[in-house]
Amino acid sequence: METRPYFIAGDLSCSLLVGGVTAVAAIATVSQAWPMPAAMLVGMLLGMAVAAVGILAFGRCFGMIELQMPAMLTGMLSGMIVSMIVTRSPMASSTGAAIGGALGLATFAAVWIADVWLRAKGERWTP
């Protein structure tokens, strides 16, 4: 599992930023007039676009393959969830950013736990 503070800080910062920025972008794009499924789809696509920028920006220092999992999942989740809420009631950007950041933290933690589990699951074939 990844325990080096440098990489944990990089992966986590990227996910927090992607979550927050996606939420703010979704609030600026979607409104109560939107049908919920369309809003969620657009939110998810926004999240993927924001994550792609985040992965490019952080990738050089932290490695793209490992950044992309938590960051992409965070972007998609944050975009979908915040857009879904916004079709029901308006949301302040600061609230959205906090929700997006929290989703970034939760996604990072979930991927880290999956990594611990899957790393332990290497396979051996006996001759």
Place this chain on the structure above:
Amino acid sequence: MDALTRRKWDRAAGAFDFINGLGAERRWEPVKREFFSTMHGRVLFVAVGTGLDIRYFPPAVQIDGIDISDKMLERARPRAEAYAGPMTLRHLDVHDLDYPAGTFDQVFTSCTFCSVPDPVRALEAVRRVLKPAGELRMFEHTGSRYFPFNALLNLMNPIARLTGPEINRDTVGNVRRAGFRLVEVRHAYLDVVKTIHAVAPA
């Protein structure tokens, strides 16, 4: 030689070290050091790229490095010259390996089989140039068997393949399909980054 693949990697060569030479190398240094420490005898290194991995090679191994991109090889040349052992570089497509059958004790790859156009045919070519019971050792990123990672990699693959590698390949399955016997697969990140140890038929 596959002109399309060659052009794609020639284009990628200029920015390759800038993008991959810092974070990714730092991240994988411990895994790669251990991985390459098993090199011995005569080794074929498939897709040497700009030679970022050469620093991990143990000294005094006889290594033949190949790559489809001469722009990549240009950048790898000074690193190969600095290697403490006999190392040659050749501009060669892995599908067209022209070494006599049974030339190599080991074949190493590193982030290669996400990139070659026909992985099973290329692995069959690799098997031919290995000695009987010769070792195939790969450090690769592949697709995942687990949700949501598999869905995400499948979704992003069409974009990734435009500029570089495919990110959802079943490389472990391809190794089997090419006639190798798997010995061990170790996961280095999720089940996406892994080392694969396989042997050619005896």
